[in-house]
Amino acid sequence: GENVEQHPSTLSVQEGDSAVIKCTYSDSASNYFPWYKQELGKRPQLIIDIRSNVGEKKDQRIAVTLNKTAKHFSLHITETQPEDSAVYFCASYSQGGSEKLVFGKGMKLTVNP
Amino acid sequence: SQTIHQWPATLVQPVGSPLSLECTVEGTSNPNLYWYRQAAGRGLQLLFYSVGIGQISSEVPQNLSASRPQDRQFILSSKKLLLSDSGFYLCAWSVRGRGNYGYTFGSGTRLTVV
Numbered sequence A: 001g002e003n004v005e006q007h008p009s010t011l012s013v014q015e016g017d018s019a020v021i022k023c024t025y026s027d028s029a030s031n032y033f034p035w036y037k038q039e040l041g042k043r044p045q046l047i048i049d050i051r052s053n054v055g056e057k058k059d060q061r062i063a064v065t066l067n068k069t070a071k072h073f074s075l076h077i078t079e080t081q082p083e084d085s086a087v088y089f090c091a092s093y094s095q096g097g098s099e100k101l102v103f104g105k106g107m108k109l110t111v112n113p
Numbered sequence B: 001s002q003t004i005h006q007w008p009a010t011l012v013q014p015v016g017s018p019l020s021l022e023c024t025v026e027g028t029s030n031p032n033l034y035w036y037r038q039a040a041g042r043g044l045q046l047l048f049y050s051v052g053i054g055q056i057s058s059e060v061p062q063n064l065s066a067s068r069p070q071d072r073q074f075i076l077s078s079k080k081l082l083l084s085d086s087g088f089y090l091c092a093w094s095v096r097g098r099g100n101y102g103y104t105f106g107s108g109t110r111l112t113v114v
Helices: none
Strands: A004-007 A010-014 A019-025 A030-038 A045-051 A056-059 A062-067 A072-077 A086-094 A107-112 B003-007 B010-013 B019-026 B031-038 B045-052 B055-058 B064-070 B073-078 B087-095 B109-113
Touching (some): A010 A019, A019 A030, A019 A086, A019 A107, A045 A056, A045 A062, B003 B087, B010 B019, B019 B087, B045 B064
Parallel strands (some): B010 B109
Antiparallel strands (some): A004 A019, A030 A045, A062 A072, B019 B073, B031 B045, B087 B109
């Protein structure tokens, strides 16, 4: 079945720096890649997603890139702020497979003021 | 608009007691439904998912069970809780057949087994 690897598991940056989270997937049929942000004690919330027919997508300070050949995708956060501190999960979905997302193990981002 | 309700928000239960967590979705029909567990500081572990009434797929063998008695209702149960059942339980839904629109999670139940 599909496997999603996420790294690093923790990242600490200074406010204003950029942060990058990388994920790899194994199923070449995967075609949808969402990213979730989970603040402490709260539910994961979708922050951005990308489909397999797109290489990059931006939404203000966050962007996601997808390299289908290499089977990896990344989340980029620029001008980080303390409120960006959270756990970030990547996930992949395979069209035609079981109807479920496969999640990475998450990355804890700490933005120091 | 669609909403997902999950209750209770917190629960403290003794070892060996039963468990019932409920999740309901409003504003949509035929959703896919999911139960996840998250141990402290850990990732999302898929426990069960359902693509229809009475259709339950189990991802991890353990002393938990799930049921879907109605289209928009998903219940997580246990007959006898273990200490290891402690965690943050999250229900989620997605559009059936179109999971590539992502999940919406409920607000979660924090279960502590003592």
